[in-house]
Amino acid sequence: MHKSIDLINQRLQDGTAKIVTADQMPAIVEELGEEGALAEVDVVTTGTFGAMCSSGGFLNFGHAEPPIKMERIWLNDVEGYGGLAAVDTYIGATMQSETRGERYGGAHVIEDFINKRPVELRAQSKGSDCYPRRSITTELTIDDLNQAIMVNPRNAYQRYDAATNTSNTLLYTYMGTLLPNTGNISYSGAGTLNPICNDPNFRLIGSGVPLFLGGAQGMVVGEGTQHSSSSGFGTLMTTGDMKDMSSDFIRAAIMHRYGPTLYVGIGIPLPVLDIDVVRATAVRDEDIMISIRDYGVPSRNRPAVRKVSYAELKSGSVELNGEEIRTSSLSSYRNALAVARKLKDWLDQGQMTLSLPTRYIDTARISRPMRETKRVTLVSEIMDTRVIMVKEDEEIQLAAKKLLKGEANHLPVQNNEGCLVGIVTTFDISKAVVHPERKLKVKDVMTRNVITTEANEPIDIAAQKLEHHHISALPVVDAKGCCIALLHASDLGRLITSHGGNQ
Amino acid sequence: MKLLVTFYDKGTNPIIAKAVMDTGVLINVERAVINSSEGEALVDVPDDACHIVGEALKRLGADVRIVENGVSRDLNRCVSCGACISICPKEVFSFDDDWMIVTDEKKCILCGRCVLACPHQALTISY
Known part of the structure; x- marks a missing residue:
């Protein structure tokens, strides 16, 4: 059986079309079978409501x-x-x-x-x-x-990898607050309600197709930037008239220490033309898999900790290494449902006509990383290798002498094997002199939890560590954990300012 | 009931322990910040003993305030995303059956982590 788009539009006009939200579809298919669902349902509405940073609008004054x-x-x-x-x-x-x-x-x-x-x-x-x-x-x-036309280059991600943080530092990211030591998992996306997840082969979603955008009727422009359909991470470029939008479905937000972003409500009505549409719209949260990535690694290639389904994420906790880790959603499933239901209301009231794409979206696209023609500056290029060190069992007077002689503020501390075990600053020594109770050795006054860098680390990552921990120098360690140099905030500051614009 | 106890010494005077001894009431310290010149502790006290513990702490030189409600949520700003859920150490936030955020303010220990984590600035700590 096949239903034409004209037939579905006729039923929408007559008020006889059967419209359901995408979350209801798995149960309908289970109950009626695929053929039964095809006969019963004419349109499936989808919805998502989350942070979509790549959004904005053209204004004419x-x-x-x-x-x-x-x-x-x-x-x-x-x-x-x-x-x-x-x-x-x-x-x-x-x-x-x-x-x-x-x-x-x-x-x-x-x-x-x-x-x-x-x-x-x-x-x-x-x-x-x-x-x-x-x-x-x-x-x-x-x-x-005259015009306020929203045009969002990259919206409605098909799915988005979840985030955790295995480092021992609290992180504030665009994926929200990530507690240290895998303290939580944050994710985004509406799963079973997500528009592209219900049409992963882009048979129905393409240029010119009507959609719900921020409370207004807009349309799909085409593939979004960074569209990577062949890896299951498709995106859409969308547009709609801001004059018809509502702040129920467009909300400004701030991700702490990341900055402003926009929460956008998007929904696409999918005409149930044939069995393939029925199968695609029967997608469940259990079927949509993503990776949990470790944001503790400050690299484009954040390692995947494990695979997980939206069903598991929505359950409130996910098992990682034998522990139940609590999850947080950044997108609002409640508002995603509100979008899909509002879209159903529009269709029920005959306020919307459906259409097929005037131009289809590429299903084989893959998004590539940036080609960089200039090498990033590494810590090894600006670190100070004339580093003076002290042993943990030495007396603090010796540390004080070394600090004075080297005109330094930081002394990395070694154990007998030459490994970095701590750091002392002029402040630590001064404190020990003012409060002398039993503090005789370097190991009694040193900071043991040392934040370090490596010679081949990009300087911007080292700069982030200095800023995050409010410190002014980082010991540079080799693979064996030995301190081979110091990186001073002052050297970094000079370099970053001279390059200009680097925050 | 929760009491916010502020004291103005270096924490060398064990006033919470003294208050426990004076009153015989067992209290639970949920959060404490002590620096060189003052300190602040949030303590949980059985409702019926709230008054006598408060008075005992005041006699020992502390300021005492009853914390009526911890975190409060602006329903116009909240979009029920859930960013607050996993970062709260006391599990104050959860979803109801309609995916709406519900809060159990009594559990709140005023740490303030959710205030920064909320993308919509819907949460404030007031006491």
Whole structure:
């Protein structure tokens, strides 16, 4: 049996179409069988609601008098793209405010516009004969804009790997707070409700297909950036009119120490044309597998700790090495359901017509890493190898002398085998002098939990360690755990400033 | 019931232990931060003994406040994502059957970890 898209649209018009949300489909197929489900169900609605950083909108402000070709543009002090002459900009969700830092960003500008709050537009120009004006400041609401068109380059990830942290440091990431020593697991995605998971071969989802975007009716532009369908990580580029959106389905958010992001609600209605659609939409949380990756490793290739299904993640805990680790979702399943149900309401009320893709999305695409033509600077290039060390059993007076003679602030401490076992600073020695009770040896005053780096570590990762732990030097250790050099924050600071722009 | 006890010495005077001895009430220290000039401890006390323990601690020089509610949630901001669930050491947060976040404020020990972790700034600690 095959149902045409015209037949389904006719039923939607007549009000006779049977519409279900994607989470109901597995049970329907189980009860009625595949043929039965095909006869019974006309449309399956999907939904997802989560952080989609790669989002933003094109805005047109209308011409000023005298006119200006805006070259640098700020909305509530968040910079928008200034290369779209003359009164257009693109405001990206993750761009941070120049005055409020990570507490406010492009995502908040978008939410303020959608909530019809006034937003301050400030712009500068060098001026030209056709556009003489040099600067402008004005306050606008979304009703004052000619267009406010959301165009999100990378939305609705098919699935997303979960995150944990095996290091001994608390991490704040775009995957949320990751407790040290595998203290928790965080994940994102709606599983059984996810649009692409219900159409993994992109038979129904493609260019021109209508969708729910932030409470408005929009459409799929095509494949999203970083679309990697052949590995099961497809993405979509989406668009919709911000003037029709609601902050129930578009929410600005802040990931602590990462910055602003935008929570976006997206749903796609899938016409049940044939048995293949029935099979695809019967997908369960149990069937959708992802990896749990270790964000304790600061590399693009974060090692996978284990495979896990969305069913397990949603259960609240996952077993790792014999321990039950609690899980947190970053996306909202409750709101994903609300999206799928709202979409069903629209269809029930005949407010939406379905269509097949005008252009199909590539199912064999693979996303590649960046080709880098310049080598990153490594710790070995700027570390100080003239490092003075002290033994743990030596007296603190000797450590003090060494610090003075070397004009150093940090002394790595070795044991008799030459391994790094601690570090002492001038502060530790001063403290020991002021409070002399029984503190005679270096090992009595040293810090034992030493944060270290390695010669072949990129300097940006070392810089992150210094900043995270509020320290000013890192011992550089070799494979045997021996200290071979020191990396000073001051050397790193000079280098990073001289390269410019490197935070 | 929880009491927030603030004391202004280096923690050398064992006032919580003294309060236990004076009153005979067993109390549970849930969280404590002590630095060089002052300290703060959150203690859990049986409801009926709250008053006498509070008075005993005050006599020993501490400030005592009853913590009515720990974490509070702004329902307009919360989207029920669940970012707070796994990072809370006391399992204050959970999903109900409709995937809505529910909180058990009585368990809260005011650590504040969830306040930073909430992507929507829906959580505040008040006492």
